Amino acid sequence: MENLQTIKQRFGIIGNDIHLNRALEKAIRVAPTDISVLVTGESGVGKESIPKIIHQLSHRKHAKYIAVNCGAIPEGTIDSELFGHEKGSFTGATQARNGYFQVADGGTIFLDEVGELPLTTQVRLLRVLENGEFMKVGSSQVQKTNVRIVAATNLNMMEAIHKGKFREDLYYRLSTVEINLPPLRKRKDDIHLLFRKFASDFAQKYNMPTVRLEDNALPLLLNYPWKGNIRQLRNITEQISVIEQNRSISAGLLRQYLPDHSSNFPALINQKGNSDFANEREILYKVLFDMRNDITDLKKLTLELMQHGKIAKNEEDTQRLIQKIYGEDNNDTDNLVEIIRPEKSTNYQEESTNYNDDFQDAVTVEETLSLQEKEYEMIRKALDRNLNKRKLAAKELGISERTLYRKIKQYDL
Numbered sequence: 001m002e003n004l005q006t007i008k009q010r011f012g013i014i015g016n017d018i019h020l021n022r023a024l025e026k027a028i029r030v031a032p033t034d035i036s037v038l039v040t041g042e043s044g045v046g047k048e049s050i051p052k053i054i055h056q057l058s059h060r061k062h063a064k065y066i067a068v069n070c071g072a073i074p075e076g077t078i079d080s081e082l083f084g085h086e087k088g089s090f091t092g093a094t095q096a097r098n099g100y101f102q103v104a105d106g107g108t109i110f111l112d113e114v115g116e117l118p119l120t121t122q123v124r125l126l127r128v129l130e131n132g133e134f135m136k137v138g139s140s141q142v143q144k145t146n147v148r149i150v151a152a153t154n155l156n157m158m159e160a161i162h163k164g165k166f167r168e169d170l171y172y173r174l175s176t177v178e179i180n181l182p183p184l185r186k187r188k189d190d191i192h193l194l195f196r197k198f199a200s201d202f203a204q205k206y207n208m209p210t211v212r213l214e215d216n217a218l219p220l221l222l223n224y225p226w227k228g229n230i231r232q233l234r235n236i237t238e239q240i241s242v243i244e245q246n247r248s249i250s251a252g253l254l255r256q257y258l259p260d261h262s263s264n265f266p267a268l269i270n271q272k273g274n275s276d277f278a279n280e281r282e283i284l285y286k287v288l289f290d291m292r293n294d295i296t297d298l299k300k301l302t303l304e305l306m307q308h309g310k311i312a313k314n315e316e317d318t319q320r321l322i323q324k325i326y327g328e329d330n331n332d333t334d335n336l337v338e339i340i341r342p343e344k345s346t347n348y349q350e351e352s353t354n355y356n357d358d359f360q361d362a363v364t365v366e367e368t369l370s371l372q373e374k375e376y377e378m379i380r381k382a383l384d385r386n387l388n389k390r391k392l393a394a395k396e397l398g399i400s401e402r403t404l405y406r407k408i409k410q411y412d413l
Contacts, residue, residue, distance in 0.1 A: 002028070002057070004021060004024055004025060004028070007024060007028060007053060008024070011049055011052060011053055013046070013049060014190065014193050014194050014197050015187055015189075015190030015193060015194065016189065016190065017182060017186070017187040017189065017190050019180075019181075019182040019186065019187070020181065020182060020187060020190070023050070023179050023180060023181050023182075024053070026177065026179050027050050027053045027054055027057075027179055028053070028057060030054065030177050031053065031054045031055075031056075031057035031058045032057065032058060032059065033058075034058075034148050035176045035177050036129060036148070036149050036150070036151070036173060036174050036175070036176045036177075037050070037051070037054060037150045037151070037174075037175075037176070037177050037178075037179060038114075038150075038151050038152070038153070038157075038171075038174045038175035038176075038177070038178045038179070039051065039150065039151070039152040039153075039178075039179050039180075039181065040152070040153060040154075040157070040178060040179070040180045040181070041152075041154065041180055041181035041182070041183070042154055042183045042229055043154045043228070043229065043231070044184075044228045044229030044230055044231035044232060045181040045182070045183060045184065045229045045230060046181060046229075046230050047112070047152040047154075047181055048067065048110070048112065048152070050150070050152070050179055050181070051065075051067070051108065051110040051150035051152070052065070052110075054108070054148075054150055055107075055108040055110075055148075055150075058108070058148070060106065060107050060108055060148060063104070063105075063106040063107030063108070064103065064104045064106070064107035064108075065104075065107055065108050065110070066100050066103065066104045066107070066108075066109050066110070067109075067110040067112060068081070068082070068100055068109060068110065068111055068112065069112045069113055070111055070112060070113045070114055070116050070117050071112075071113035071116035072113075075118045078117065078118060078121050079120070079121055079124060079137050080093075080097065080099065080137050081099060081100060082099050082100050082101055082121065082124070082125075083099040083101055083102075083124060083134045083135065083136055083137060084096070084097050084098045084099030084101075084102055084136040084137070085097055085099075085136050085137035085138050085139075086136055086137070086138040086139045088138065089136075089137050089138020089139070090137065090138065093138070096136075099134075099136065101128060101134055101145045101147055102143065102145060104145075104147050105145050105146055105147060106146055106147075107147065107148070108147070108148045108149075108150060109147050109148070109149055109150070110150050110151075110152070111125075111149060111150070111151040111152070112151075112152050113152070113153060113154070114151035114152065114153050114174065115153040115154075115155035115157060115160055115165070115166055117166075119165075119167065122166065122167045122170050123167070125149075125170060126167065126169060126170045126173060128145065128147070128149070129149060129170070129173040129174070130173070132144050132145055132146060132147075133145075149174065151174045157171050157175075183226070183229055184226040184229040184230055184232075184233060185224075185225050185226050188222050191221060191222050191226075191233065192213075192218065192221065192222065194230060194233055194234075195213065195221060195233060195237055198233065198234050198237035198238070199211045199212070199237055199240075199241060202237065202238050202241035202242070203241060206241065206242060208241070209247045210241075210247065211237075211240055211241050211244065211247050211248075211249055212247060212248055212249065213249050213254070214248055214249060214250045214251070216250060216251040217249055217250055217251040217253075217254045219251075220251050220254055220255060220258070221254065224258055236257050236258070239257055240253075240254075240257055283375060283378070283397055283398070283399050283403075284375070287374040287375050287378065290374065290378070291374055375407070376411050376413075378397065379393070379397065379404070379407055379408070379411065379413065380411075380413060382396050382397050383408075383413065390404055390405060390408070
């Protein structure tokens, strides 16, 4: 049996992480058997290497090895691809066809993204695992096959079983031995090794000097989350190798190639919807918030006037509040100020009563303003502030220019 270091060199595997070594050791030990193996791990961790190792170290190494991406085959044709079909079994079946399980008889089939298989196909696959039997689509004749199955998935299989998307009995048949490959962010000591290997490969491929990281760039490389794992690291290394003329890569330069994963929280403000409904909903939210704030301000002012019984020291605040609500160019502003500025009275109780009655009327007027009126005012003010430039006004309001244009026509602005 070949040792671990020889296997790494033979299959181009870079790294000395303890979890990676454990996964490779399990693959080496189960290879001589016919046990079904399930390889798990995130997308991009290199799961496709494990079935190749298992096949090449098994007694089936001289037979066929077929890799099938289950997620890339349409649901309507997956049964035909795997098990074959008879002539005339469905529209377009002009001749009989052998499926992968018949072609790979005596060899190994690697089912990548096995969690994407339809439930009907899972039933057929379970039968192959149990007794090696299958039937072509459109045929009633049972055929036998001697195929070793190695499957892989990046899904949480227990969660898929709980949701009814994957058969529990099939899962236990496939995962007689389960091999898990760790994500790249948990293999920090291997990240720089992989970068150097990829940089050397691309330098040779494109006939150019090898890129190297400066000391200040190394911590950035090691601490990046690498959501795409080895595949993402390889792609970024290739981009840098091809694009950058300077072969020495600083932290600032490397950061330009790393997508920002600093924010994991959804944006709740200024999100742009893809429909007019979403845009209208946003402007209605703005209207409601503004109405609530205006009413709150009016009630505070009313309370102060009722407590102190004097209007003089609050007059400036009153004028500013009215202009905020109704706009500086509204002709009714002066009249409203007069309403809430009663004649002086020597009777404090009488003054308080007047203030209470008059402001109750003012608050009632504000509370009964319709959403349409508020929306009209917001749009008009936004257009005035932006000199009737619809694009700028729409941006300020947080709606699409198309929605703003429709509102302008609706309100005849």
